[in-house]
């Protein structure tokens with residue numbers, strides 16, 4: 192049982208929680224995630240640890256309500272308890288001074304992207320963040336990203352905000368403009384697939400953080416498995432970040448839809 | 455237990471009297487008891503326990519069969535050496551609570567082992583009846599379950615005698631049978647025990663793996679409750695190696711650490727199509743159903759309910775998966791196994807129950823490819839037919855493919871149950887901990903001490919996939935050895 196100590200709405204569907212979890216706060220590094228369960232009949236869902244306060248013994252989660260379990264969590268308030276929070280899980284992000292780093296996020300990917308943007312900036316990188324969504328209302332965390340980025344480029348499919356176009360067009364413009372040393376991408380699998388194809392063309396090393404379906408998060412079930420470089424890997428213990436150019440995104444796209452009919 | 459003690463106990467007046475009360479012939483003429491089972495047609499519609507247990511009358515009669523042998527061979531077949539004739543004779547004289555206490559002298563989880571031990575290969579395989587009389591052995595497992603259940607139901611679950619608190623803290627990693635039995639023994643000796651468990655439930659495979667229809671959760675919960683009453687603390691949602699490091703455990707003052715983290719890493723076969731939707735490990739399938747209660751409409755966790763389900767493998771895990779699939783509504787539930795039924799590692803009772811429940815057995819078949827539909831969901835599997843070849847070095851006849859004999863079977867769900875590897879989380883997190891190439895932790899065979907002095911290990915993390923009773927026995931032996939070591943350590 193972990194107590195929620197603070198809650199803030201970033202937008203209607205995006206909520207920031209500060210949660211008591213002293214052991215996790217102490218052990219976590221950027222890129223780690225937790226598995227959270229709300230209620231005795233609740234599902235176990237993975238969420239990236241956005242930041243942590245070791246002194247206060249808290250971690251921060253940024254959650255976007257996309258379905259039943261994330262909505263249930265977003266409905267909780269300060270003083271409420273989250274039934275289970277376990278972590279930190281996964282491998283930490285490899286953070287160093289690369290030079291210029293383009294971080295691109297779309298949809299559910301923006302929340303887990305935020306701590307990486309912050310850590311990359313803190314490591315002295317020039318950070319250019321590209322946020323993408325279908326339409327203006329769906330652009331989230333722009334303000335928070337600006338705090339940690341040298342530049343934020345917003346792309347919308349319908350042109351209702353920022354520039355009209357896809358995330359790939361935003362990234363390509365940057366690559367054509369200046370030398371990019373690393374690209375980090377988190378978002379819907381289709382988006383990551385096209386970002387990866389693009390950066391492959393320009394030979395820009397790219398890391399994708401994969402948000403597969405998970406159950407235990409400790410390597411026990413294999414629900415999170417994915418093919419990387421022709422080999423089966425478990426995202427929860429071998430990832431969540433992988434060399435995007437090696438990931439079989441078509442397979443991942445197919446696997447993400449596994450339980451669609453059932454939810 | 456040594457020979458003299460055994461003989462002395464056998465010579466107690468009540469045992470003598472009981473032995474003399476009936477002629478051997480009267481005893482051997484009694485047929486072996488039949489377990490009452492739910493009707494197969496009914497039980498595939500629910501999760502109720504299939505074996506209903508013995509009535510007191512049945513148990514006493516079955517106990518009467520036992521000859522209270524001078525040299526009880528049955529005991530040599532029990533990995534923890536339960537005093538089998540003593541507990542059985544207590545049942546015969548109607549003192550069921552004493553029978554339960556006899557079990558508890560050696561086994562921390564008799565209600566569990568009575569249900570899940572492969573008795574036909576252990577204690578019962580050595581029974582005098584089978585060995586010498588060529589008759590069906592005493593139903594030791596059923597009787598064990600009877601005594602343990604009786605004690606649980608009586609509400610008089612006796613806590614063992616506890617030594618006074620010695621103030622020494624020990625940590626347990628993992629709450630499966632190995633961790634639980636270790637915790638119980640150390641608590642009894644006066645230690646302050648904390649069990650760390652990665653999942654949100656206590657019990658390990660007993661909870662997330664073995665289904666309700668074979669081992670109801672409430673049976674395990676009673677044991678956990680007893681441990682709580684003995685002062686054992688449980689910390690769920692805590693992964694040693696992630697949430698807490700080895701150094702953290704030291705900082706927290708733990709003087710000894712028992713690693714009982716199990717063999718939780720599922721193996722796949724690396725054949726084409728294995729990552730299609732609808733193909734999953736038995737761990738995922740059983741975890742969804744047992745731990746997350748996914749078949750219950752009120753649960754938020756989904757599980758796919760296939761109509762034509764193939765389970766690949768021949769162990770207990772495979773039987774549990776295929777029988778679960780039947781219960782979730784599969785019209786066709788198949789076991790696909792590359793050897794013959796003879797070689798199947800599953801318990802005989804499970805195979806028998808599966809057959810009664812309409813499970814088809816495709817033995818001498820091996821999957822070589824899965825084929826998906828346009829949505830990426832598995833719809834067919836290609837099976838290579840096999841034949842048994844010449845005996846190999848181990849004396850087992852190994853299966854060889856019959857050239858060209860390939861069959862295609864329609865399926866909409868495949869559960870891969872071809873074994874597990876040790877969970878690498880703990881070994882990866884502790885520098886200097888020696889592991890075998892297979893990933894199991896190396897321990898001293900007697901003391902179960904690892905290459906690091908204050909770390910002991912047992913159960914599946916040491917043995918690969920084994921059994922509940924072996925895991926439990928390891929927990930007990932490690933507790934004895936750690937206790938010994940800590941007593942000699944100055945300053946603790």
Ligand SMILES: Cc1cc2nc3c(=O)[nH]c(=O)nc-3n(C[C@H](O)[C@H](O)[C@H](O)COP(=O)(O)OP(=O)(O)OC[C@H]3O[C@@H](n4cnc5c(N)ncnc54)[C@H](O)[C@@H]3O)c2cc1C
Nearest residue numbers: 236237238239253254255257258259260261302303402403
């Ligand atoms: C390592 C990791 C870290 C994550 N970190 C965060 C985070 O910090 N904040 C956050 O809001 N979310 C994060 N996610 C995603 C989050 O776990 C899912 O959004 C959540 O599990 C959805 O559960 P649900 O029951 O609410 O939605 P569901 O009912 O399961 O799904 C609702 C809809 O969302 C889509 N969807 C579900 N899961 C995903 C996914 N993983 N990727 C893309 N689409 C999906 C479904 O296809 C469906 O259309 C992370 C995922 C992973 C694997």
Ligand SMILES: Cc1cc2nc3c(=O)[nH]c(=O)nc-3n(C[C@H](O)[C@H](O)[C@H](O)COP(=O)(O)OP(=O)(O)OC[C@H]3O[C@@H](n4cnc5c(N)ncnc54)[C@H](O)[C@@H]3O)c2cc1C
Nearest residue numbers: 628630631632652658659694715716913914920921922925
């Ligand atoms: C489906 C199935 C059916 C079976 N049927 C039978 C049967 O009929 N009869 C029989 O005798 N045996 C059976 N077995 C085998 C038996 O269950 C195992 O041999 C036994 O459970 C091993 O016990 P253990 O304590 O070593 O590990 P486990 O029971 O695997 O428990 C290990 C626990 O440690 C936890 N853990 C792992 N890593 C960490 C960490 N780093 N920090 C904290 N916690 C951690 C895990 O979450 C788990 O709860 C079956 C197994 C399965 C999977």
Ligand code: SF4
Nearest residue numbers: 532567571576577595
């Ligand atoms: S613990 Fe298992 S092997 Fe030992 S007596 Fe009981 S059923 Fe037989």
Ligand code: SF4
Nearest residue numbers: 520521523528581582
């Ligand atoms: S060998 Fe069989 S008959 Fe003899 S004591 Fe054991 S259970 Fe009883």
Ligand code: FES
Nearest residue numbers: 408410412413427
């Ligand atoms: S989530 Fe179960 S193995 Fe990764």
